[in-house]
Amino acid sequence: MADQIETLNLLVGRASSGNPVFENLPVIALGDGKYELRASPGLVLGVAKGDIIEVAEEGAFSVVSRGGNVCVQIFLERPVENLQKIESRLTLALPGSVDGLTDRQLVLSIPVSNGFQKIELCIQEIIANLPGADWHYGNVYDDEKDGTTPLDWWLV
Template sequence: MAVVSRHHASESELPPPGHVGLLAGTGPSGRLVHEEVPAKRLADGAYQLTATPALVRGCAAGDIVQLTADGGFQVTSRDGNVAIQAFVDTEFTAGEIQHLTAAFEPLAGVVEAPTHRRFLVVTVPVRAGFEAIEAAMANWHAAVPTADWSFGNVFADDGTPLNWWHTG
């Protein structure tokens, strides 16, 4: 199993303290790839994510996840944050990161980037509204057309909306 963190990949099967290994998919070699996501272990064995994953789909900072027997995870409680993941072939410039940060500050969003700056993660409260979130991303993408971005926890693998923001 390969493990990918925000800063490096390793062959370790155990994430460092303060992290949980979440299944991100299968690598080119057919091996499972896990991302080391900052998290707090809860008394019941579940984990509360303290950051939004860069590769893992389906969850965001604040969510509570339970690891499953098949190596995956299940979100048992959502904290109301939308995850956005952005990637570029080279690396994002400081100006591109600042532009995105400025776009999300009025929405109470947080932009995170690893030191290598090949991806960005945005965590924004769903209460900001999808219209405002999409407008911020469209404005930024117009300035950074080489970037690819997607919602990390809005759609299922088949493209259908998860609709978690309509429940409880």
């Protein structure tokens, strides 16, 4: 029997009002408050598809183990017109996946084993066809610290 995919609200942060902001993500429950992410997030930072997380109260979480993927969050000025072209480029250059798409964002998961140089080349080729698009890694830098210090989880 296949694992049952459910959704879980993870804490993104707090709004200026002080209210919590959540992102609802697909997960597989592993028991004891642990979950495997089945897609990379568009807002939550520090995790990617395949990571095992432990969730505490109000959606706060910690990473138990990494799934080996980098999360790429691409911010769009206008909706994607040809998703098949992006998916094709992604699968030809790297074994990656499109995990999320809205009118303003595209979220990708790419195995870190491809190497950052190859990943960044592919992303640059993808956004070259998306006028005004900008991107960043969702789980490569320590955003709680300074946003520029590498997490270095891929070195372990």
